[in-house]
Amino acid sequence: MYSLLIKHLSKHISLTNEEIILLTTAFRAKRLKKKEFLLHQGETSRQETFVTKGCLRAYYVNDKGEEHIAQFAVEDWWIGDMYSFLTDTPSTLYIEALEDCELLQIDRPGLEELYLKLPKMERFFRIIIQNAFIASQNRVISSMSKTADERYLDFIRKYPNIEQRIPQYQVAAYLGVTPEFLSRIRKKFARN
Amino acid sequence: MYSLLIKHLSKHISLTNEEIILLTTAFRAKRLKKKEFLLHQGETSRQETFVTKGCLRAYYVNDKGEEHIAQFAVEDWWIGDMYSFLTDTPSTLYIEALEDCELLQIDRPGLEELYLKLPKMERFFRIIIQNAFIASQNRVISSMSKTADERYLDFIRKYPNIEQRIPQYQVAAYLGVTPEFLSRIRKKFARN
DNA sequence: CGCGACGTTGATTTGCCTCAACGATTGTGG
DNA sequence: CCACAATCGTTGAGGCAAATCAACGTCGCG
Numbered sequence: 001m002y003s004l005l006i007k008h009l010s011k012h013i014s015l016t017n018e019e020i021i022l023l024t025t026a027f028r029a030k031r032l033k034k035k036e037f038l039l040h041q042g043e044t045s046r047q048e049t050f051v052t053k054g055c056l057r058a059y060y061v062n063d064k065g066e067e068h069i070a071q072f073a074v075e076d077w078w079i080g081d082m083y084s085f086l087t088d089t090p091s092t093l094y095i096e097a098l099e100d101c102e103l104l105q106i107d108r109p110g111l112e113e114l115y116l117k118l119p120k121m122e123r124f125f126r127i128i129i130q131n132a133f134i135a136s137q138n139r140v141i142s143s144m145s146k147t148a149d150e151r152y153l154d155f156i157r158k159y160p161n162i163e164q165r166i167p168q169y170q171v172a173a174y175l176g177v178t179p180e181f182l183s184r185i186r187k188k189f190a191r192n
Numbered sequence: 193m194y195s196l197l198i199k200h201l202s203k204h205i206s207l208t209n210e211e212i213i214l215l216t217t218a219f220r221a222k223r224l225k226k227k228e229f230l231l232h233q234g235e236t237s238r239q240e241t242f243v244t245k246g247c248l249r250a251y252y253v254n255d256k257g258e259e260h261i262a263q264f265a266v267e268d269w270w271i272g273d274m275y276s277f278l279t280d281t282p283s284t285l286y287i288e289a290l291e292d293c294e295l296l297q298i299d300r301p302g303l304e305e306l307y308l309k310l311p312k313m314e315r316f317f318r319i320i321i322q323n324a325f326i327a328s329q330n331r332v333i334s335s336m337s338k339t340a341d342e343r344y345l346d347f348i349r350k351y352p353n354i355e356q357r358i359p360q361y362q363v364a365a366y367l368g369v370t371p372e373f374l375s376r377i378r379k380k381f382a383r384n
Numbered sequence: 385c386g387c388g389a390c391g392t393t394g395a396t397t398t399g400c401c402t403c404a405a406c407g408a409t410t411g412t413g414g
Numbered sequence: 415c416c417a418c419a420a421t422c423g424t425t426g427a428g429g430c431a432a433a434t435c436a437a438c439g440t441c442g443c444g
Contacts, residue, residue, distance in 0.1 A: 086322065139332050360423065376424085
């Protein structure tokens with residue numbers, strides 16, 4: 001389980017054997033069955049989570065009861081409510097397993113300790129968050145300036161393998177359209 | 193000019209006098225007149241920019257010629273195209289001064305040198321980018337799950353002072369609606 | 385088998401856009 | 415300092431993309 005995390009970290013920073021040992025003690029393994037929750041709206045998020053197996057979604061339920069998906073995560077991705085985690089406030093998100101999952105988690109004290117013992121982890125998380133920020137900004141632009149058709153094509157281009165793993169109405173909730181409308185979009189493209 | 197930057201940095205990390213001197217040599221001052229550009233679409237962004245005076249916008253022009261505003265920045269904010277800056281690729285954004293501006297800029301070599309000499313800057317930028325990421329994620333959720341009315345109210349609540357400084361059609365471009373439609377929204381709320 | 389979850393299809397409605405016209409304000413050159 | 419243009423906001427009429435509501439088909443599974 002830890003080898004994927006180490007491989008992931010090594011893409012951005014170099015690690016000695018001692019540092020690898022330090023890391024594996026900082027993260028705790030956790031399993032989650034399909035439909036179980038990692039986090040409920042209203043709870044404070046105590047961990048940041050790295051996915052070694054499976055698939056999850058982070059979603060938001062507004063006051064009309066509509067679900068909107070902030071993020072999917074599969075192997076080699078991070079998931080969590082960073083705002084809740086960092087500010088120690090109740091989360092606005094639910095995080096749910098869409099498949100049986102294997103996860104590695106670190107809590108706030110563990111992370112602060114890691115930053116102290118291994119300052120290069122500051123660099124690592126800066127890079128990870130930079131990438132997340134860039135992706136999020138692209139999504140803002142694309143949700144404003146593109147039609148649902150274009151956003152759907154972007155989605156399957158960007159996550160070619162995810163579409164087979166998750167129900168269509170959740171793709172719709174990610175794209176910000178109704179399931180009915182996504183169905184019509186797919187039908188239109190299927191004719192070509 | 194530099195005092196605002198130092199004050200800004202000191203909110204997140206502590207600095208000695210020597211470190212302050214190091215910082216002031218790393219950043220270069222720049223002035224920009226209203227309607228001048230900090231960056232054009234297609235150029236590679238060579239600097240990250242801190243605003244000490246004035247107001248700017250970062251916007252994207254899609255293939256239909258529509259402008260969409262990714263970000264406004266006023267005093268005490270950062271602005272730039274982080275993706276272009278970090279990956280050394282042509283920017284998809286324009287950045288334009290909406291008022292006469294005073295700026296402090298750092299380029300890529302300067303930043304890497306700063307990270308080496310002053311590792312706590314890794315921490316600082318991690319925190320800054322974290323906040324930017326959280327704000328961006330909120331915007332994704334809000335652009336999907338809220339009506340234009342609600343997004344407008346969010347905007348004036350979040351940036352109460354900015355609305356007086358920028359033309360209304362640019363607020364519209366930020367919210368993702370037409371100027372005409374924003375005018376109708378405002379009219380509706382003015383009646384109450 | 386029968387039930388619930390999921391996807392599809394059709395009819396209707398609505399939020400927002402488009403286009404066009406028209407004041408109000410700002411700015412600028414003669 | 416005025417005249418004219420440009421910029422910006424407002425209003426109306428009509429149109430379209432996507433939502434809503436309702437019905438129905440299909441599949442997996444207890």
